[in-house]
Amino acid sequence: MDKNYDTVIIGGGISGMATALRRHKKGDKVLLIEKSDQLGGKLGVLKWGDYVWDKGPSLFTLPNLITELFTLYNKNPQDYFEYSEMEENCRYYFENLPPFTFFKDKEKRRTELEKIFSKKEIDQVEDYLANTEKIYNEIGELFIDEPKLGLKDMFKLKIVRQYPKLMSQQMLHSLNDYNQKQFQNPHLVQLFNRFGTYNGSNPYQMSGLYSMIPHLELNLGTFFPKGGMRAIIDSLEKLMREEGIEYALNIEKIKVSDKEKGVIVSVEDQIIEAKCVVSAIDHMTFYDNIYQDDRAKNKYKDQVKSTSAVVFYWAVNHKFDEFGLHNMLFSSDYQDEFEQIFDDRKIPKSPSIYIHNSSIVEPNQAPENGQNWFVMINTPAGIEPSANQINELREFVVSRVNELVGIDIKDHIIHEKTWTMKGIENDTGSLDGALYGAAFNTKTASFKRHGNQSKKNKNIYFTGGSVHPGGGIPLVLKSAKIVDQLIDKNGNH
Ligand SMILES: Cc1cc2nc3c(=O)[nH]c(=O)nc-3n(C[C@H](O)[C@H](O)[C@H](O)COP(=O)(O)OP(=O)(O)OC[C@H]3O[C@@H](n4cnc5c(N)ncnc54)[C@H](O)[C@@H]3O)c2cc1C
Secondary structure (H helix, E strand, C coil): CCCEEEEEEECCEHHHHHHHHHHHHCCCCEEEECCCCCCECCCCEEEECCEEEECCCCCECCCHHHHHHHHCCCCCHHHCCCEEECCEEEEEEECCEEEEEEECCHHHHHHHHCCCCCHHHHHHHHHHHHHHHHHHHHHHHHHHCCCCCCHHHHHCHHHHCCHHHHCCHHHHCEHHHHHHHHCCCHHHHHHHHHHHHHHCCCCCCCEHHHHHHHHHHHHCCCEEECCCCHHHHHHHHHHHHHCCCEEECCCCCEEEEEECCEEEEEECCEEEEEEEEEECCCHHHHHHHHECCHHHHHHHCCCCECCEEEEEEEEECCCCCCCCCEEEECCCCHHHHHHHHHHCCCCCCCCCEEEEEHHHCCHHHCCCCCEEEEEEEEECCCCCCCHHHHHHHHHHHHHHHHHHHCCCCHHHEEEEEEECHHHHHHHHCCHHHCCCCECCCCCCHHHHCCCCECCCCCCEEECCCCCCCCCCHHHHHHHHHHHHHHHHHHCCC
């Protein structure tokens, strides 16, 4: 470590790595510091014998946001990172309904949905998909490609032009209300309400504006990296090494303080002067442990957090054909499930279950006659389930898989690991184990989210899942892009 850097980035998750690559390309002398012994943050990996699980994200959308980091350096992305488009988006399981698959291809999708839904209902699905594309293209950019909108931005011409859309029914109603207007079939309402969970929020409270989320998955498609999700991190780390970007692992003590025209960073008691610092960790953890800004901390401390999770990683000693890569087993009372999570703040009793099975497309991630199940249940942030509750959830999943899918999995689970609220918080620094920072549970949540630049010290920037524009791989990569542009604009260098 030297004594001077242009940009010091704290946190080596995907957003910190993307920021490091972007700033290095601009000619910055960059240092990235990470508390754990590897880069990647939530994109960690678990192994047991011949079984391999991606620890966190499993749904991969907008792969161009990754590949553009390679083209930035005039590299062929395929020399580093390969992925393929998935034919199936997700398999859905409801009570009292045969299972069905949502396909990317319109004709295939229609043929499959015809087994379950009427022509009118399928037309409503297609109309919804057309509308989700429209709203994403028309106003999505304002909310996810640019720094957070403030009150003063409301008079800018390009925003004034969008007023009719901003005041549209999507924006003013909850996602659930909006979906109920689009569909009479309650299963379709529930299916499209689920997209609220993509940023860990409550579809019964968040703005209908987020009806634009399905556009990413259902219109633009889902993808899967060769070698699993962790391959994304390995490829970016390789590029960082080749480009000589400096990073330090296992750093436990970091403090940031103000300096005229810059920032002082103390790293394990070594003093570094930097032109700017980028926090690529949860902003509340940054204020708690690294940088004193009581005003900012108090402003954000009461914001409702997004969901946390209980994840079971199961080594299964049998190949089941029923499941695809992404599978969703819905609860019978979705509203009650969200009330338990956000209002009662309890581990839900009969929750929806997401099951991801990467060995279906990546056979090397499980032995020949086995599968690597990733089973995830949404839970409240800040609530650690007891051993008893984890046992109850496991039993619930086993019985629900039997009931909805007809698979008796119980005797086929030969090994289990779990990741729960406390582990997520300890391993990644996300306060209360929230997967996506603050929830978007109000109509104005986007405006109230933490932005990408400190008000106290203009040389401190924020990227990653807890800040604008939101969590999830695509959005945190967009936040890295926004920070890169803000640093340019503010002329720190
Ligand atoms: C179980 C789970 C499932 C998910 N599913 C999906 C999905 O399917 N699709 C999707 O797009 N997204 C998903 N997400 C969300 C996605 O993983 C995150 O939004 C994204 O990875 C966040 O990246 P990040 O760089 O902002 O933060 P992180 O990945 O959290 O990285 C933060 C890094 O900072 C380090 N750090 C923390 N504190 C300090 C400190 N004090 N000093 C130094 N370093 C520190 C951490 O060790 C970590 O490496 C999921 C997340 C989880 C946990």
